[in-house]
Amino acid sequence: MKSDPTHKPELSPWDKLDLLVKETRHFLDEYDDIVLHKELYRTLFMYHLTILRDEVILLLKKFTTLPKDIAEEKEIECCGVMYSDKDAFKQHYEDAHNKKVLQSASLCELKMSLTKIAFFERHLKDYLLDGQESSCELLLNLRRILRRLDHTLEF
Numbered sequence: 782m783k784s785d786p787t788h789k790p791e792l793s794p795w796d797k798l799d800l801l802v803k804e805t806r807h808f809l810d811e812y813d814d815i816v817l818h819k820e821l822y823r824t825l826f827m828y829h830l831t832i833l834r835d836e837v838i839l840l841l842k843k844f845t846t847l848p849k850d851i852a853e854e855k856e857i858e859c860c861g862v863m864y865s866d867k868d869a870f871k872q873h874y875e876d877a878h879n880k881k882v883l884q885s886a887s888l889c890e891l892k893m894s895l896t897k898i899a900f901f902e903r904h905l906k907d908y909l910l911d912g913q914e915s916s917c918e919l920l921l922n923l924r925r926i927l928r929r930l931d932h933t934l935e936f
């Protein structure tokens with residue numbers, strides 16, 4: 782990962798926090814647009830949003846104790862089967878749905894949405910690794926994102 786040009790080791794922990802807070806704010810602002818096609822591409826969104834949800838929860842756990850009303854694991858229904866094991870769901874997704882949907886999707890908007898989700902997820906992952914500070918706004922935004930993800934994942 783050393784060759785990653787977006788990696789900025791010179792940033793202070795507070796600068797990094799500031800950037801992530803901005804990303805969470807931005808993600809919340811765009812959320813409705815991002816999940817606009819969720820009915821059409823249900824499995825695809827379920828897959829990516831579930832992965833994102835895990836990152837949000839891990840980040841919340843890094844800086845707080847999770848409130849009891851937050852379920853760490855979410856059951857996902859796909860092709861008539863309930864998956865409580867995320868790896869099993871991911872395996873099923875790879876086997877049954879793979880990237881076919883994405884290849885056939887000519888919708889630029891869909892690809893934009895998935896790019897935004899992946900971009901935001903990468904920021905969360907980076908912060909999980911080397912983020913040191915948290916703030917009320919960060920935690921509040923992460924909880925908001927989690928609530929919206931849960932709402933979307935219920936479809």
Ligand SMILES: [Zn+2]
Pocket residue numbers: 824859860873874877878
């Ligand atoms: Zn399925």
